[in-house]
Amino acid sequence: MEIDRTKYKVWDKTNFSSIHWILNPGLAINELILGQRVPKITLIDQTSDRPLMERTYIPCPHCSTLHEAQTWSVQNKTAFKNWFGLFCPNCRELIPCLRNLTSGLVLLVTYPFWFWWINQWKQKWLKSQPSRYSNLNLQPIEHKNVNWVKMGLGWGVIMFIIMSLFMPVLNGTDHSWTAILINFPIWVVGGLCFGYVMKWWMGKRLKKAKTPTRPLL
Structure with missing residues (x-):
């Protein structure tokens, strides 16, 4: 498709936020478990x-x-469960997405365990998508109305549960109550920091060019 580059700035895999998504190993959890995906082109x-x-x-x-x-947002309950990509409610095709490096390696190593059933799950997943987008609320989500503290704490709690409770089980290690008590405030603070960074990043405005001034004579 043709893009009006005089109106739109194109973010692709070379953009900082895209590189961060690809290289940050922690985001593999968002991608593989939560099904959060980032499009190749924004x-x-x-x-x-x-x-x-x-x-x-x-x-x-x-x-x-x-x-x-906001087509894919918490507001519309479509921000997650997008394991196979972002579903286009208009043509029902999948919008190509970036792949986190760590999640890619995990999928490669575990390929023998999922290759034989993945297509069946994908077809079932595709059939369930149209209903998820049948009543989208596309009213603009104003930056000032977002509860960034709540969002940050929610992210911190999810990461705490995954990293402190689920990961030890997957690794075959015993739960340590000392580690759990230490990790909880760490993830709370981390969540608040995440919320602040998102508030700053998503609130960025277009920089206006300075109007040149003529020197006084």
Whole structure:
């Protein structure tokens, strides 16, 4: 599809946020367990002075539809469970997504355990997608109305449960109550920091060029 680069800034795999998604090993949990995915191409409206989260669009390469970012959001209960990619509610194709390096390695190593049933699950997953997008609320989510503290704490609690309770079971190690008590406040603080960073990042506005001034004579 053709993109109006005079209006939209293109974020691809070379963008900092995309590189962070690919290289951060912790995000493998978001990708493999939660099913959170990031599209390969994201468009940022350069003609708007609204916060970043309010001028972000995701293009579908199959039908050329420009989707508002909140199409896949907690608000619409579509932010997660996107293991196979972002489902386009317009043409029902999958929008290509980035792959986290760590999750890619995990999938490669565990391939013998899932290759024989993955296609069956994918077909079942695809059939369930249209209903998830049948009543989308695409009213703009204003940056000022987002509870960033709640979002950060929610992320911290999820990471605490996964890293402190589930991972020891998967690794075959015993739970240590001392480690659990130490990790809980660490993840709470980490969640608050995450919420603050997201508030700052998603609130970024378009930098306006300074108007040159003429020297006084």
